[in-house]
Amino acid sequence: MTTGAARPARRNVVVVFIDLVGSTELAERLDPELLRDVLDRYYQACTSGISEHGGVVEKYIGDAIMAVFGIPANREDDALRAVRAAHAALQRVRELSDGLAPTHGIQLDVHCGVSAGQAVVIATPGADLRVIGDTVNTAARLQSAADVGEILVGDEVARLVRAQARLEPVPPLTLKGKSNPVRAWRVTSLEPDAGDGDAQIPLIGRAAETARLRAAYREAVRDHRCRVVTVLGVPGIGKSRLVRDFVHELPAGVVVLAGRCRSYGAGITYRPIAEMVESLGDDWPDTLEEASGAALRGLVTGDAARAPRTGEDAGVEEIARAVCALFEALARREPLVVVWEDLHWAEPTLLDLIDDLTTWLVDVPVLVVRVARPELLEARPSWGIDVGRAVAFELGALDAARMERLVAELAALRSPDDEVVAHALAASPALCRRVAESSDGNPLFAELLLETLAEEGEDAPLPRTIQALLGARLDLLDDGERDVLERAATIGHAFTLDQLGGLCAVRPEARLDVDETVGLLIRRRLVRRGEAAGSFHFTQTLTRDTVYAMTRKDLRATWHLALADRISEQITEQISGPAEVSVWSSSGEESSHGDLTQHLETACLLKREVRPDDPLLPALTERAARALVGEGTRALHRKDLPAAIALLERGRDLLPAGHPDHRPLAVRICDAGLARGESDRPYAALDVAERMLPGDPRTRLTCAVQRETLAVRFGTRPASAGPFRDLLSADPGDDLGWCRLHHLEALLRIGEGRFGAAEAALRDALARARSLGDRYEENRLLSGLCELAQWSPTPLAEGLSLCAGLSARFGADRAMLLPVLVTEARLLALAGDVAEAWAVLHAADRHARDLHLNLAAAAVLQVRGLVESLVDRHAAAEELFRRAAADLHRLGQSEPARTLELYAARELLRQGRHAEAAGELARLRATAARPQARGELILLALSARIASLDGDHGAAGALAARAEELLARTDDPCLCGDVLADLARVHHAAGRTGPAAEAAARALRGYAAKGAELPARRVRRWIEEERLL
Template sequence: MFVDLVGSTVLGRQLDPEDLRHVIAGFNGAVITAIKQYEGFVARYLGDGILAYFGYPQAHEADAERAISAGLAAVSAVGGLASKAGPPGTLSARVGIATGLVVVGDLLGASQEAAAIGDTPNLAARLQSAARPGTVCISEATKRLAGGLFEYQQFDTGIMKGRPPGEPAWLVLGQSSVDSRFEALHPRQLRLVNRIEEVELLQRRWQQVNSGEGRVVLLCGDPGIGKSRLVATIEQVVRDARHFAFRFSCSPLHRHTPLYPVIHLVQRIASLHGTDSADVRREKLRRSLPADASVEDVVHLADLLSIPNTAEEQASNVSPRAKKEMTFTAILRQFESSAWRSPIAVTFEDIHWADATTLDLLARLIDLAEQIPILVIITSRRVDPHPAWSSRPHVTVRILNALDRHLAAVLVQEVAGNLHLSSQFVDRIVANSDGVPLFIEELTRSILERDRQQKDGSNDSTEWQFAPGTIPATLHASLMSRLDRLPLGKEIAQTSSVIGREFSFDILQAISDLSHIQIERSLRELIEAQLIIPHEAVYLFKHALVQETAYASLPRERRSAIHRKIAEVLEKAPADVEATLPQVTAWHFAEAGMPDKAVTYYLRSADLATGRFALAEMVNHLRNALRQLELLPDSPERRRRELPIQVALGRALIDHEGSGSEEVRTTFERALRLCLEFDDTHQMIRVHDGLINYYFTHSAYDKMLLSAHELRDAGHKAGNRQALLVAKRSSGFAHLLSGSFAKAHDDLRSFLDMYEASRDGPEAALTTRDPKVSACTILGICLTAMGNPDSGAAMSTEGIKHAETLNHQVSLVLGLRRACVQRIMQRDDQGVRDLAARIFKITSEYETFKGARDGMIFHCWGQFRATRDPFFLNEMQVTIRHFETTEHWAFLPFFMASAAELRGEIGDRAGAMDLLDRATKLVESIGEKWCAAEIIRLRGLYGARNNEEKRALLQASLVMATDQGAKLWQLRAAINLAELLQSEGDEAGAHALLAPISDSFTEGTNTSDLISARTLLAGLGERSLHH
């Protein structure tokens, strides 16, 4: 707040210097009295002005309200002064007030001034200059905090020097006449409910669990609404009945650490310490598990906790995906074992901070809860959208709202204990807390502590000044005021806040400049103030907002220095301990402004996530590594480090988000530029393979061919066999999309002839999917289109079996998807259903993206063919529309044609033509012509208005299929043309058209198309003999 004596320059000319001194002294005295009345801090005397702070060096409740009240009082007091300048009314002051974050530090010198650095003092000074004499002018932020406690008038400040034009400002006209302070600060009140219903709900669910039924309860609500207190209540009920209650707490610092809540709880239950040897830790783990826990479970859990297993126990040839599944099974088996001995309660707290793998485990636990006596309680800040499992029959969702006034008042009194509080005091706290339990608790404690200090233990608390503005700002002021009153604890609270919500004494001592005794005293002070809670060997901030407030109060340089100390301590941790924390170490190095170190540890985190097949976490760690790398000076060395990270990110994105993601394209294009810069053929194989995956998804066959040719040229130049293999396979894909079946067949067959499992198998990791699986399944489609359905089916099956041998789930899903396309072409309804079921099973267990979407199309096609239930056809079209929207175009024209044929079969010609029109436009747009003849044929069946149009379209389909060498499409067009000729009486012409094409097939005699052709020819042959 800036307060200025108006007209001081004129007074200096009119008055004797000694008289002027008395006038200014009187002005200063009046203003200082007003500032101190509202507990402000006089920061600087400016001769004819004063600068004051509210919120420094001691934070108080309602600092914005205090500043405005002090400003109004100062203006009034100065205006009422009688002085050498004249009677009351001669002098006037004007006030400018602004609110915001500043850094305050002492400037050593004679004046001992506390200088506030930031934009806020400048704005306050400009508002003061613009204000009219005798007025208080405030910023928008100050008005927002003060809410409806005052009357305002928008004020045109004109052009203020150094400020953006049109910056909003307000004149304070005086206090408002509102009846309710609560309504003034919160005009939009929430619907208030009590907690009796929630407790009864949880008790009922626990009773049902005791009857042998599993139940899940999701509690949603804002921070501080009481979720954790509610969970603690039911956990006490569970423990009082001598049952086990487990709580898995998610952490904002570990949102990308796979299974962090599980790791953390098991470490706590087993009392694992970093100083323990591997044997001791393994034995502690074994003793902490149920007595019937298998050796295999102990091994998998030890691996999760980075406890080395013996050579005999090490699983051999187990993929990361299989290891993840085994770990899940081991964890869930402990729950199941415990629950069948005696019902248990399990809490997952704050899942809005959970890592993706923990969410997967939670979904599996919710599935298991249908079968065992377990109560699963989940808390989350997020209310919408609900998780997919929230609609399950055994799941209850409860949204927690604020407490009503009666229950909020009861909570105030409980916090106060034996102190007598006036009804006015309680009412004001309830109004200012918005009914949020955390806010009520913290505000009450803060004010009672302050009042005890001011009044020497007096119980009368009616004089408290309430915090204006929004609740978060109010709570921040309340918490800061509690921290500021702790002479020892504040520094330790700030230091500990950088470590995280939970911190150990050992790390705190390692990074603090205070002595062991000073740290202990500080911690005791924080415990007595109920800001932290001791828990075994660690301490916990009572509320996340307490930690956040302490963290935000640190200047950036000091905060960065603490982050650096923490990172260096973690870096020196034992290898088996550090192995579980690389992402935390990375984050601390990043916040410390040490990007080089941060990159190293983010990459370690990505490797750890890769081993656990935690794709979401892996992607995030790689992105973070790139962000940190960008902070380093540009150089060839930096770009060399960037290349493998970009490649790894692109590959992870394909598995996690799908190959059609635009980020896949931009990532690999950047990587390609780096490959060319450093002439890196080895990485170029991966880069081109990634780009080809993207182009394939978008049916950009011309770009696929270009990429394949560039890779082929690079392979010849470097003599790299793998580059040549990938190029040959990719060109085969491109030729298939364009409808050049013979070229596609030759390239893919050449690839398979060249491929040697013993020589090329280990190198398959260079690509995102195994190349043989890809080649076999695409060749299966090609062979079927060319009139060799049995060979096509056998080739697809060979690809699937190869993926199973490799135990590579992403490749297996790819093989199953493409085999489904081949089976649809073959009209093998049961085959499609069986393969689709396998796709669903795998994609429900592993984090693959596109498999589940494609699986839905295949599942619905197969189910509709079996049941004719329109639900499946509608769902198939919903998925098709999704692919259209997201531009995942590979095979989309075929999917559209397949759905259109089903529509036509049930007489929905309009629905069929809508799909075929979209398919036709898509083929023309992207050039995916491999099924164009089939689309034209179906247009002839369902869109022709007469026989001539039908004949023209069927003939066009026949000609295109013949030119492409697509004998399957050729046969179908010939059957429909023969049927048309038969209907017109030209049976001889029909026989002459169909017989040569049908006779040219050397396999697939049991497929529905050839059966139809033979049946038709048999009828035509008998009748043609009579003519």
Template sequence: MADDIGSWLQAAGLGQYVDAFVENAVDLDLLPHLTNEDLKDLGIAKVGDRRKLLLAIERLRPTPDTGPEFDPVGAEGGAAVPQRAVEAERRQLTVLFCDLVGSTELSRRLDPEDLRDVMGRYQDVVAGAVTRFGGHVAKYLGDGVLAYFGWPQAHEDQAERAVHAGLAAVRGVGDLAVGAHAALSARAGIATGQVVVGDLVGESGRDVEAVIGETPNLAARLQQLAEPGHVVVGEATRQLIGRTFEAADLGGHDLKGFDAAVRAWRITGETAVDSRFEAAHDAALTRMIGREEEMSRLLESWQSAIDDRGRMLLLSGEAGIGKSRLVEALCGAVQEQRHFRLRFQCSPLHANSAFHPIIQRLERAAGLVLGDDNDDKLDKLEALLRSSVGEVDATTPLFAALLSIPAEARYGALDLAPQKRRELTIEALVSQTLSLARIRPILFILEDTHWIDPSTAAFLEALVPRIAGAAVFILVTCRPEFDFPWAGHRHQSSLTLDRLNREQCSQIVAAVAGPDLSEDVIGRIVDRADGVPLYLEELTRTVIATDGGSAGGDGEIPNTLHASLTARLDRLGEAKDLARIGAVIGRSFPLGLIAKVAKLPLDTATRILDALVASGVVIRHGAAAEATYTFRHALIQDVAYDSLLRSRRRDVHARLADVLLQDFPDWVETGPETVAHHFSLAALPDRAVEYWLRAGQRAGERSAHVEAVAHLEAGLAQLEQLPPAASKDEMEFSLRIALGASLLTAEGWSAPKVAENYERAQELSVSGDDVRKLFIALRGLANVFFLNGKVKDTRRLVDRLEVMALEQDDTGMCLEAFRAAGMCALFMGDFGAALENLQRANAMYERVRHHALAFVYGTDPAVVGLSGAAWANWFLGDPEEAGNSCDAALELAIDLDHPFSLTYAQSLAASLHQFRRQPEAVLVHAEAAIANATEHDYPYWRGWAGIMRGWALGVLGNPSEGIDVLRRGFEIYEGTGAKQIGPYVQTMLAELYGLAGLPEKGIDALNEAFGPGNTTDVCFFEAEALRIHGELLRQSDSGDGLDYFTRAMDLARGQGARALELRAALSAAAAARQNGDAAAARTFVEDIHRRFDSALIVQETANTTELLAALGMRQE
């Protein structure tokens, strides 16, 4: 030892003190812990020598261990070896700046050698105070001392430590005297904030202790506000110290370098403090304490499931409250019982990745590993399914598609529309679960459901109603803010976890720490944990890790969760950087992936990750090369991720994306949004956009339109970061066309976002020479005008579309143009032109070629054309052909298995039967449409079909209920921004008011619909509105209505709407007869028989038998 310490002292030029160090058993290990007072005790009287020793000792203290930089090229074999290096990082830092007051005056009064001695004594006092309270002296700046609290080692109470050190420093300096005439005086400023600290490189060289950020400058400005002998703190520091110190508010001050006034406080003394914090921490498995009642609830539900009485339980609570711990306890409690455990983990990175938790579990359950060829994967998948499903040949292709495993060679092409495949996949998943339940009871766990993707939600929604008689217990965990959508089933219940009481908290601390902590320390931990189990465990672990609890852990108990987790990261050594790379990857990361990203051999990565497992930071699943690691808590991942500099984060995200593309192509094929996410965070928008587009298109093809919109909008956000270029416009157009199709499906044709999207697409297409692009943009914009009831504006756009389509001689474009022209004519009441154009469009339709247009415009063109033709035929007086067209539209939509087209056909079918006054049929189609629209989240059609359902209920004998249901449907419809069928809806509402005995309200509804407030050009039902207006006048004894009936007949005749003309003529005949003019009534009826087709008459006179009998006529 003497040689070691002697060599060190000789190198420092202080060899004369070797004997003193050896006699007092001071070795190299103790050197970093020596203080100025210790050196005095060793007999080192000269201030200069003590100062030299303190500076030399400071250099011995470890530089901040921010983890290794991984050298991709190691020794001659290319093996990577972790190298310890200082790396700049982000962290919260409390900075103390202490200044010697009057140093300029001292320099004038004192000899330079005496001044040197005074400055050394001053610096010794300040450095001693900083070191004593766990701080780090960063720099001596003339008469100033800059110190950090929170770097290189984080402390939970670092703000308090800084204030203690500041007070001790100014007191200690005040005790120093300059000769016999004057005492020294110091003042200090303290500030807290986020900084970048570590190895910074400039023109003058490297500075491993430099700090970038406003915090050091703020601390220096605050000390200028302090009176001699006082300490002033900033607002962030004041909040952190709470009531630990008494402080006088100095108000706001304009400080140089700060735009806004800075509030400051002068520390006036110490007081007791009872700090609180709200955060979460990683949880290790400890003995379950304080959850006996909750555990009993879970076991009761499990027992019900064993008895074939399926149960579902929602377990909710704040982060860190113990949801996952309770789940683990349940798993342990039932592990000896014969059962299957199905566990699914939702992820915030994959909230828009269809079936992500299911895919992850299937891959693990089947044992799929990197390097398996397609046959190996299929063999493993078949083996998995063989034990749980009856029809392996039918199920395997669906699951193979879900896992992106090509299976055509073995099973043939899976020739299914995306939505049909999605439905069959969900059904297969449900069937597999229920089949397993017939073998053994199932414990089905879905964690972190607040991050669930819509497709997995659809699976759960399908499964929940079917477990009532099955041996299945579904346990779902979520945070309180999650709006649980599956409530309402008799076999569903919920359980919210509350915080623990003081006795339970003390038991948790004792369980984690064993007998090592005193009652006093346990009590302090309990005070700060505030009943959250995760806080209790992490606070206790930090105390033990810091000093083993032997000193009571004073000052080492983290004051905030962020500081506690930072402290744990600081102790990881070389594993810290790998933990941060894992944090970039996500909550979970496989060994193979993190090793590739870190450029480490598998054995080296495994060794480092084993250290992370041992530290309790991560959990390992699986073994050897196939191991996957998961952060014990999302908050550990967050802190590790946030500690990285943005530049470093970007580098790791970029590296990760490249590794995924190069080494994990199957993952990219399954979830291109993952690569897009990492390229986005790597600040590589040009590369991110491509994969956001691919992800959006893939989701749209699967009818996962909510996810598609999220992906495509993320792509547009990335695109905004690119400079103007033709290629940028090309990519934006592609994104907007894909977005338009999914937006109109997810939010409704007339939603404002749809209009904005297509208007921008039009701008982009006009700037180029691609006519097809302009056509698509104008067609989308025409849809927006159309759904807003601006049919004339729509028609002007459609005229352009027709010209463009004919000039291009493009069948698909012509089909769309004629379809649009037909629908415009239909809603403008030109039924002949409508039928002509729709028939032209329908004649061009070739299913194989043209169904793809549904993914561009949202709806299959033939479904629209046939549905529109059904309407036109009915108005024109051909009810039989109307029915044929309607049936054909429904059959085609069902066969295509395109949910949006089917909902369209069902909704228009409901309206056709409403025209025909067939309420029973209206109900059938409306309720089917509502079911589809609700399942797939089509608010436009949910509103439309709800309107139809309300009318049917009212006509069938319950007008009050019908009015309420209709109005709710209309609210939903208008909520999408649509206005198109407003007058039509008000006409139906008016009729129901009449049935309810409220004709005046019905008249008001019609006046509102067709008055000055009507901004639409829609008039297909105006003749019927006039007729109903007349009927309401008759009902209210306000007139005979003949004028309205005559106007209705004239308008219908001009439109070619023979069905409406006939209906108005019948009303006119009834009115004439009521007026006592039987001759006029007979004239109306005879004219009807002479001019109208017998089938139409039979349809429309079904309810006029009384009228005909009164006129001495019979119904033909």
């Protein structure tokens, strides 16, 4: 890692505050010279532990000491180092106090606070270190809250050290300057070693690697030779777990020695050998020379702890010979397996010793297993290849299927306290898949993500434990590699050399050779090549996320904006305001719009956080908001409602109060929420618009119209458009207000069964939308007009012509095409072209399923039921109507669902099951409110038919008369024809031949005017059977 002239850097750090208790009283009692001497010794007691554990003293504040861990490089155990340093300070100050008490008559004690998080670090050689951020303040407040002789740690630190420390939770602390209570933990003791952190993680998908270890062991035993296997892998991938399982399966009698290298501390060079020697206990080979035994025992007792780290002096050679002699003596008794763990932390002296073992150990069955991270190959490149008696392999990421299985097994192993999480994962394959995908094929990451899920829920940030592991690895990079990687992370998980080159030209800190640096990053296994030439992607998504999180926000903002500018140049369509956003894009353009929006929004939000006074921020905010609204409108257009709502609301939230786009945005968010069946969000969107545009009469009136529209849609109360027309008359130029008013009028007319008037209102609305220049409103209204063609007096031929025009207009936009296809299928079926209707319905059904549009799928079921009914397959029609009704009920569309239930009852009647039909109607009357005009007409006609079949011709006649009255209020030709056909049967059953013939003739005239040949054919057949005409 390069550590030249430093620049401000965003880093994960651990901050420790240590403060002397009772310093004011001490200063009052002691002479200044004596006080200085005591404080110097106190500082030395504290700072010695800090430096031994790898920390840096940032500053002294009176008698308080602030230390930082994670500078100049992150280490995955920085939190543990910090807690150990605080613990060492407590112990050493107490020892100092015990020594001073008899002579000075004083007692010293300290209290400590430890916090972890992100901070900006400025460290220039020869200058003061500065660490800035909330993490510093939190550590200071925790120290103030700690009792005498106590260490309090924050929640993040607790997560990082809980495997190595005993912690007790304290009640949430109200700390000075903190807006919310802070969770804290008291450190009661430290554990000497973490042990096997992955012991609970199942070993999955490693059969091939296990087989290679077994084969090497068999060869060593068979040939009486030393064999070496090097197992490489990134942190958490399961290296130690693999080797431990292999060792557990070895035959009885095999001697296994294992030692782990440490990242820091005294005597770390030979620490793994000391562990191996200590594990033998008294089981020493009789043939081992006394000198060798003494040298090895000295490692355990500490006599050799200060053995040289490098060089060829006698101490190094003597220990090497002793280790070889021990291994050889043990292997002559039984096969020997020697496991060296975490060799990436090994000192060169130990690596040299291990390198020489294969030469020294001859004619004995020894298997040496070297376990390390890939960075070991920088010091020992030959260890990564198969040569002679040595083999090497690297554990790769698990595939998706194995990761899902692993996550499922991990969830099942959770403790009773985490039963809720285990149940949630078991009940939600999607959640299980998400954890598996987020883990990047890394078993340890899956375990850590599950822990975070258990503690913080599904929206938890990336666990600090994972950040610590990845951050330590990233800090091995030099400045050039880090600069390129940070830019790549800003681009995203995937990137190209062209994109990187463009970003490296923006505020370059140094001249960067992008091609060469990317090659180095590939060798470090941080990125890999993509399929297309010049494309690359991060090997792990979590690595990308960690790099991005550790990149300074001002740099991120600059690079995101540069990327947005570059994409803007490539997009031919001009991003403009909500009323002018085009919704027509190819798949490539969709991707470009999405990338542009993401980069603009992120640049804006980052600028707000770190440069709120930037004079360019207002223009950037406007640009980002427009991009979000444009992308949200496209999502709304293709019926991706969750995405549409999220994008539109984010765009709205960027706009300042008073911005005129708050009004059209409220309307679109209201539309999206309504389409999702949400009752609260549409009203909330209107409330926001009125708050953002207080006193604006157009906004107030548009929101009032929208609330009336919601009342119609939800059926919560009677609605009216009259008062708004009078108010809008004073503002003829308010195209959006008039457009929405005409739409409300159309909905009201539809509810009354006046479909011709509804068409006229929609055409008025369409004219206003075109005047407004709003393609979203225009397409929405065109789709509505098309759907109305099914029920209005407009002849089928005109309706089919409209469908053809809209099919050409919407093209490959399947979401907009769907209602057109449904309408076209219904009109074709009515016209008698059943085969073509089925073909269109199949296409519509496929689109609805592909796009997961449930309302559209229910509409397809409804038209399928109509077609089945028209061809006299009434049982099939009944089932389809019931399925469609059930789907609509689930989607909160109760009014149309009840109408479809009436259709199903009519199909029962047509099957001759009139008793069941009667029961169904009774149920609907008992459970539902009075239906709208369409439903009421069908209900009256069916009730009259059933009364007639029951022989109650008087009741049937009364119901028929009421239906006749209501028929005058609707202009739906097919509805009128269906009702009149039923009434003709009622009159005929009562012997009223004239009224029966008249009703049948009127039905035929209505069908003919519409062009509905198939239902007319059914009526003509009945007339012929009954010889009415």
